[in-house]
Amino acid sequence: MTAVLKVEGLSKSFGGVKAVNGVDFEVAPGELKALIGPNGAGKSTCFNMLMGQLMPSAGKVYLKGEQITGLPPRVIWRKGVGRTFQITGTYQSMTVAENVQMALMSHHRKLFSLLPYAYRLFREEALALLDVVGMADQADRSCAILAYGDLKRLELAIALSNDPMLLLMDEPTAGMAPKERINLMQLTSDIVRDRGISVLFTEHDMDVVFAHAHHIMVLNRGELIADGTASEVRANARVQEVYLGGGTLYAAEGSHA
Amino acid sequence: MGLFVAQLLTGLANAAALFLVASGLSLIFGVTRIVNFAHGSLYMLGAYVGLTLMNTLPGAFGFWGSIVLAGLVVGLIGILIEICVLRPIYRAPELFQLVATFGVILVIQDLALMIWGAEDRLGPRAPGLKSVVRILGEPVPQYDLALIAITPFILFALWWFITRTRIGILVRAATQDREMVGALGVNQSWLFTGVFFLGAALAGLGGAIQLPKGGADLLMDLNIISAVFVVVVIGGMGSIPGAFIASVLISVLNVFGVAYIPQSTLVLIYVVMAVVLTVRPYGLLGREEKAGEHGQVGEVERPIRPVGTRGRAFVFVLLVVLACVPFVGSSFLQVLITDILIFCLFAASLQFILSSGGLVSFGHAVFFGGGAYAAALLVTYADTPMELALLCAPLGAGLLALGIGWFCIRLSGVYFAMLTLAFSQLVWSLVYQWGAVTGGDDGLVNIWPSAWLSGTTAYYYFTLAVGVGGILVLRHIIHSPFGYTLRATRDSARQAEATGIDVKRVQWLAFALAGTMAGLAGGLFVFSKGSIFPNELEIGKSFDALIVVFLGGVKTLSGGVVGAVFMESIKDWLTRLEYWRLILGLVIIGVVIIAPDGIVGSLRKLGERIGLLKEQESMR
C-alpha cells in the first residue's frame, strides 16, 4: 500500500544553521501520527515544508507517490492536504458558516465570481461540515466572538472542506482545557476512522499524544531520534533525556489516560 | 575633479536638513507607529521660530543658540500635539492617527500665516561663515562645511542615544510592545511623549539649521514632506542610520541630477525610490514587517450582509430625491452634487481596497488622475469622441493599476502604502515634467463632453447614473465570492493560502479593480471640469481620499461615501471663511477624537446604545 505521505531526506538550513536535517518518514493511510520534540527541534519548520510555506534546502516530499516538494500551499491544498495552525487562522470578520463557505468556494473554484451573493453559496454543505465538528448551532455567530476551543473545531471543519486525504495539524490542542483536548482529539480520531483520512500532528501535551497517536516520531535538533509506538517511544532513553524528562510529570498519568 | 568634489559636498550639505526631519519622522514612526504627516509643518515652524529668535538674539552665540532653541520650542509644540491630539486616539484603528496629523497640518498652516504673515522670509547668514572656501579651485560655502560637520555628529548622538542609553533601550522595546513595557514598570505615555518631543525637535532643528541656505515660507511644510517620506522609506522605516544614508543618497543624486538631467530631477528621485523598494522591499536598512506584528488595535470588523429591504428602500428614496434636484435646486447645486458624487466613487474605490482588502494605498489618486489623463490625452491627441474616451478612462487606470500593483502587492502594511506613494509620485512627476505631451503644469484643457451631455443637468444625471452605479457595483462585489475572498486574504493570508487561495493574485486583481473604479471617477471628473491638471494625481488628492475613508469609518462599508459627503459639504461651507483651514483642521481633529471608529462606525455604536439599531452579540 502506498504511503499517503512520504518524506525523504528533508533538510532546511537558515543561514548555515541546520533546522531540519535529513528527516525520513512515512504516514500510512488512516494513520494518526504525532511529531513531538522540544521547542526549536524543527517541528514547525518541518510542517511548513510539508505544506509548502517553506522551501526545503534538500529532500523530497511525496503525496500518494506524487512529488509535491516546494509547491505553494494552495496547490498542495488542492491536491488534498488540509492544515490547521497552532494559532488559529480563521477569518475574524466572517461568521462561522462563512468561514467554511469560504473554503468551499475555493474548493469549488468560485473565488473570482462577481455575481452571486457569497453568503448564500454552499451553505448546506458548510452546515453539514459544521455538524461533523458539532458547531452547527453556532453557524451564524461571528467568528471573532467564538471561544478558543470552538475556533479549533471550526478550523477542523475548514480543513475538512476539500475532502482531504491528509490532515496536518500543528499543536491542535494548544491553549485548550484538558477536557476539550480529549474531546477534540476524540473527534479527530473518529474522523480519521470514518473518512479514512491520515493525520500528522505535533503536540506538547503527552496525554493527548499517548492516548491518540498510532505512532509517534520524536524530533531533536532537526533530526529524527525515534519513530514508533507510544510504549517504544516512552521507553527510549534518548527521548527521555531530551524531551520527556525524568517522568515526574507524565509517568503516572500517562498509564491511566 | 574639483567640480565633482564640490558637487559631492553640496549634496552632503543639503542632506543635513533632510536628515534631521527624516530621522525625526522615522523615530516617531518607529516607536508610536504614527505616520506623522504634520512633520513638514514642524519643520516649517522650526524655520519661523528660528528666524524670529535670530532677529532677537545677536551675534554668533545668538545664531547658534537660536537654532538649538528653535529645536526645543518645536519639541514643546510636538509635546502639545502629542498630548492634545494623539494621546486620545492611540487605541483607534491602525493608521487612523494620520487623519489627525493631517488636521494638524491645516491648523499650523493658518496659525503660521496669522503669526508671521504671508511674506517669504529670507534667513540670516551664519555669523563668521558667510564666505567660501576654495577646495580644488571650486568655491564651497563655509556654512556648507559646517553642516557637513554637524550632521554626522547628530547621527552619532542619536545612534548613541538609541543603542547605548537606558531610554534608548526602552524606546526600542516600546517600538515592539508598548503594553509589555508598561507592565515592566515603564511609563509608556511619557516615553511616547518624549519620543514625540525628540522627533519634533529634530524637525525644528532641521527647519532652523537650513535658514542660512534659504528662509521661511508658508509652502515649506508640504514641499519637504514628500522628500522626507522618500528618504524614510528608502532608508527603512524606523532606521536612523537608514535615514542618514538615504538623505545623503537622495541629496547627492539630486545634485548630479541637476547637472546632468536638469529637466527630470523629480522623476529621478521617485525612480530611485521605486527601484530601491522593488529590490529591497523594506528599504536599505529596514526590517521585514509582518502584518499585524504591532497589534492592529481596535475591534475586528463585523460580518457583513447586504442591506435589507428597509435599506434598499432608503437608497431608492435617496436616488429619487437626487433625481429631483434639477427641478428644485440651482445649477450650482447640481455642480456641487456632481463633484461630491465623483469624489464618493473615488473614495468608495479606495475603501474597497483599503477596508475589504486591508491594503492601505497612499497613492490612489494616481488612478483617478490616470483615468482622467487617459481620457484627456485621447481627446487632445486623437480627437476621440467623449463616449469612447470616457470608456478608456477606467480601462487606462485599470491597466495602470495592474502595472503598479504588480510591484506593490508583494509588500504589505506601511511598506505597501509607501510603495504606492512612490509609484503615484513617479507618475505625477512624469506628468508634471513631461510638458510636451501632458501639458505639464498647464494641464490639458477643453476636454468637454459631447453635445448631448454638455448641459449641467444632463451631465448631472449622467454622473448620478454612472457614479451611483459604480458605487453599487463595488458594494455588490464586496458581497460576492470575490469580495469574500479578498476579505479572507486580509483576515488571514496564511489560512487563505492554506485553503487554495492565491493571495497575491486576489489582491492584485482587487487593486486593479479599485484602480479601474477610481479611473471611472477620474473620467467623470475630467469631462465635468473640462480640464485636467497634475494636481489631480498628486499626493494631496490621495490624502483627501484616505482621510474621508478613515473619517467615514474604515471598518464599515459606507464609510468612504459618507466621509466624502461629509468632507465635501463642510469644505464647501468652510472655504468661504477667512481662516477656513484652521477651522477645518480643528473639525477633523475633533471628529477623530470624538468618533474614533469613524463617523459611520461611531453612529452605528450610538444607534446600538440608544436602541435604534440591533446590537451585535458581544463576546462570550
Place this chain on the structure above:
Amino acid sequence: MLEIDGIHSFYGKAHILNDMSFSVARGEVVALLGRNGAGKTTTMKSIMQLVRPRSGSVSFAGTDITGLPAHKVARLGLGYVPEERRIFTDLTILENLEVGRQSPRAQTPSWTIEALFELFPNLEERRNNRGKALSGGEQQMLTIARTLMGNPSLLLLDEPSEGIAPVIVEQMAKTILKFKADGLTVVISEQNLHFAKMVADRAVIIEGGAKKFDGTFQDLEEDPQVRDAYLSI
C-alpha cells in the same frame, strides 16, 4: 498581600470577569485553573491594570491599585510574565533585562544579572544574542528573568508551561519552588494540572469569569464533583 474584591472586567462590551474575588497571602503560590477563555488571563491583566476593572477593587500590599496605570502597579512590586512570551525580539538578552530593571525594594529578594544568569545558565551563553534567535524555552526563561529584574515581591506567571517540552517544564517547576523558598509570592495560571500540583499551595478554579473553587489540591481531590466539572482529566 494581594486582595481581589468583586471585580468586573470587560473587553469592549464583552463581560469577561464577573464578580471575581480571591486573595493571596505572602509567600504563597496560588494556581489559577480553568479552561481557555475562562478568564484566567483577564484576571492576571486586571490585577496588573492592563485591563481596568469597571467595578470592584484590587489591592496589593495594603495599597488600593485599582485604576492605576500599569507601570505604577509594576513599580509597587508586582511582576507580570505574560503568556505569549512577549520578549523584545529586536533587543539582546541584556537589553531585554535592562527594560525590566527597577531599583531594589525592602523585604523582597533582589536580583542582579549575575544571579539571573546563575538561575538560567542558557541565557548567559547568549547574552548578546537578539531575542528572536532564542528557542521557545529560552524565550520563556527570558520573560521570567526580565520581570525578576524589577525585583518584584509578587510574581504573576501566565501559563508558564504552555507549549514547552516536558523536560523544561520540570525545570520550570523547580525554579518556581526556589522562588517560593526565597520568599517570593507567586500566582500562576495553568491548564496543566500536573504542573500546578507540583508547585502550588492552593488552587483557584475559574469558569465563565467567576471563581468556582478555592482551596488546596487535597480539597480538590476530595471534591470530585468540582474536579470533574471544571478540570476533568
Place this chain on the structure above:
Amino acid sequence: MKTVKTLVAAAALAISATAAHAADTIKIGEINHYKRLAAFAEPYKKGIELGLKEVNASGGVLGKPLEFIFRDDQGKPGEAIKIAEELMTRDGAVMLTGTILSNVGLAISSFAAEKGYVYLAAEPLADALVWSAGNPYTFRLRTSTFVQAAMLAEAAAKTDALKYATIAPNYAYGKDAVEAFKVNLKKLKPEVEFVTEQWPALFKIDAGAEVQAIEAAKPDAIYNVTFGPDLAKFVREGTTRGLFDDRNVYGLLTGEPEYLEPLGEEAPEGWVVTGYPWYDIPAGPGLDFVKAYEAETGETPKIGSLVGYMTVQSIAALITKAGSTETSALLGAFPGLKVETPLGEISYRDVDHQSTMGAFIGTTALKDGAGVMVDWTYKDPEAYMPSDEEIKSMRPAE
C-alpha cells in the same frame, strides 16, 4: 448606509437655503489662490479693495455699487471651476476674474468658454491663455511673459555676451519664459548659444547644485526666471559662490517688489530686470495710485496691488461701456475697451484679448539696504508682440 442619506439631505437643504440673494449691487466673481500663495494674493486683494472704494465713492457703475466676491481656490483648478459655477449661478456674479496661477487661469478660461461666461484673467502669465488656448470669452490684463522676456532679450542683445545659461522653474510658466527669451534673442542675435538650461522644481530648488551646474557651463550671461523662495536661495548661493561676478544677469519679474523686497540687503546688483519701481514713479496717475495705496493700507504697493487696482478699473470701464451686465453686452464692449490706469491708457486688443499694459525694465541696485530698480523705463508692449497674423494662426479657430 442610513447616514449617507441624512447627510445628503442635510447638505442639500443647507445649500438651497442660503441660495437667496439680493441684486442691488453688481457682483464680480473673484477666484484666487489666497491661502497657499498669500504673499502674492494679498496685495492684489488690497489693490482691488482700493479700486472698489474709489469706484463706489464716485457713484459705482451704472448707478449701482460694484462688489467683488473673493473666493479661495485652494490652488486646485477643479475646485476653481466649481467655485466659478457657484459664483455665476448662485451668487449672481456677472463675470469672473482673478487667479494668479496659470493652470487655474487656463481651467477657468476653458470653463468660461464652455458655459459662456466672461472671464478677465487678471494675473496669470501663461501666453496660452490669449494665444494657443485663447477663446472669445477670455481676456487678460497683465503683461504677458512673452513681452517681458522680449524686453529682456532686447537688452541682452545689445551686449557682447554670446553664451547664455537659463534657470527657470520646471513648469509651464518657466518653460514659456525661457522659450520666449530664446526666440527673441535668437531673432536679434542669431549667433548666441545657450550653454545650459536649468530646471529646478518649483519651490524645491537645490540652489547650490544649480549654481554649480551653471558655473560649470561657463556662460557669459544668465537668464533667470526663478522667483519667490527659489529666487532667494538662488541669489544667496550664487552670490556666495561668485556666480554673478562679471556676468550679465537678466531676471524676469525679479524687479517686482514681491520678489525683490524679501531679499533685503542681499538683493543682487546690476541685474537687468522687469518689475515695478513704485518708489520712483514721477508725479501723475502712477504716483497718485502709490500714495492712495499707502494711505489706504499703510503698506507699500506690490505689482499685485497695481494689477488688482487695474482689474477693478478695467471692469468698471467695461460695464460702463457695455451699459449692461449681460454677457453679450460685456463681450461686445470688451474688444477695444480703453481704460485709464496708473500706467496711462491701456486697451484690450481685438486680436487676442490681451491688454496693452506694459512693463518696467531697469537695473537692480542697493539703496538703503534694500534692492531697487534704477535707470528704468516703462515700455509699451505692442512692439514686442508677435504680429497679428502670427497670433491669429496660434489662436484656435472660433
